[in-house]
Amino acid sequence: MYVIVNPVAGRGRSRRVWPTIEAELRLQGLSFETVFTERPGHAKELAQQAVKSGYQVVVAVGGDGTLTEVVNGLAGSGVLLGLVPVGSGNDFARSLHIPQDITEAVGILAGGARLTVDLGRVGENYFINVAGVGFDAQVALTMAEKARWLKGTAAYVYAVFRCLFSCKPFPLRLELDGQEQRVNALLIAVANGQYIGGGMHIAPEAQVDDGYFDVVVLENISPFAFVKSFPSVFRGTHLTHPKIKLYRARNVSVEPLTNGQQIPAQAEGNFIGCAPQVFGIIPAAQQVLVAKAVVQTNHNYGKGLQLAQVD
DSSP states (O other): OEEEEOTTTTTTHHHHHHHHHHHHHHHTTOOOEEEEOOSTTHHHHHHHHHHHTTOSEEEEEEOHHHHHHHHHHHTTSOOEEEEEEOSSOOHHHHHTTOOSOHHHHHHHHHHOEEEEEEEEEETTEEESSEEEEEHHHHHHHHHHHHOTTOOHHHHHHHHHHHHTTTOOOEEEEEEETTEEEEEEEEEEEEESSSOBTTTBOSOTTOOTTSSOEEEEEEESOOHHHHHHHTTHHHHTOGGGSTTEEEEEESEEEEEESSTTOOOEEEETTEEEEESOEEEEEEEEEEEEEEOGGGOOTTOSTTTTOEEOOOO
């Protein structure tokens, strides 16, 4: 087992709790090699090296950013992915019910189950959780530039309200599996997982192993109406709003209708440029260690579940 630790994840929480994680890994009888990231992008490089070295299990210790880099290093390799969520947001871990409790998270590494999940791709980048165009991308930029002193949901909410009155709806050409429509949208979220922003339930019906994105489109809405409805996203009840539309698609294309308009795009909270952007689903692309209890009645999760044997 190859363990990639991002020491700055969670505003340094990862570094502080690593001795506890390391002790728990040993207590649960796991054999592992540890390496610490040193710069942005390093986790991807380390994951690629782990694949070349023949490791069968790679564990990301960090948050959603660390996970994203590791996923990009493992994509297409067949190597099993594990996660100990100690970041600020831990949104993908929420979708898979991977706990932030260290003992329980390490217990999944020691005796969990393999779940085969989908990946998204935009350009040369893979994503496992959520990408998008418009307001959420502007919020991600604002978080990175203006909210470094906050973390998790607090940083996201702060950035949302900083952007609220400056970000206007965009006229867009939206194509979903070849079906074209024109929308005036503030946000288009392309979701594999369910959560963004440290616990906002943006796509409450999304399943990570169904072969589809859930595409959430927020149409033209006033700042007042946005503020009034904003709490509902934490409960996952926002989809009933008349200005919010939900679609499912394997391929999503977003293109501005106004020449020269700069509409930002993001993948996993990282700015990736501006529209036009094309998002594609890659079904059953990555095996992830999860708790056996993640399989629930009438739930897609676990439709190819195998008991994990981790060395």
